[in-house]
Amino acid sequence: MAGGSAIRGSRVGAGPMGEAERGEAAPRVWVSYWCNQGHEVRPSFAKEPDIVIPETWDCPRCGGPAGQDKENPPSPTKNEPYKTHLAYVKERRSDEDGAALLDEALAALRERRGG
Template sequence: MAGGNAIRGSRVGAGPMGEAERGESAPRVVISYWCFNGHETKPSFAQEPGMVVPEQWDCPRCGFPAGQDQENPPSPPKAEPYKTHLAYVKERRSDAEGAVILDEALETLRNRGLIK
């Protein structure tokens, strides 16, 4: 059962800060962004001289990029499958080049007496 102490965990002067104590907030502008899935996001930006509003914004619901044109939202990024180190090596070298390198490495090991 709670002790009923109303000021427990608070300090002197604590309380909600109102507009008067914080000062006036900067004027804001709300921009709508739409993603490929049709989600609308409305971030607000401070209205300042020289303010540049971003062309794209990440959708907080699906993570796709969102644009300001509802009819033509940006397309989702293409997800490339995970490539192994061997896949990257095979992109740079042909099978014939790989065989030559393997033969050189095996010859080096044979000269050291590590393999027969």
């Protein structure tokens, strides 16, 4: 029986395949993006004619949007607070509509109960 920390099916010297076994890597282009807090992000993209490089990128450090212009980074997005179901209903219905629906529902309930 092997030791408790041994990885089953592995051998000494086993590791990820190198460049020779995988083949040539695709040519890459690195694009710099800056957020409004001054963080720089440099994702890489394949250097092909049909690849579209996005205008903005999410900053992994602060979560804000980052743009390619260092002097004019995009402004942070406004976070909407969490809305409850009632808040969405109140957006769609007025107080008068709500009162009418409540009266209709109560009338139907009273009719079913025989009162």
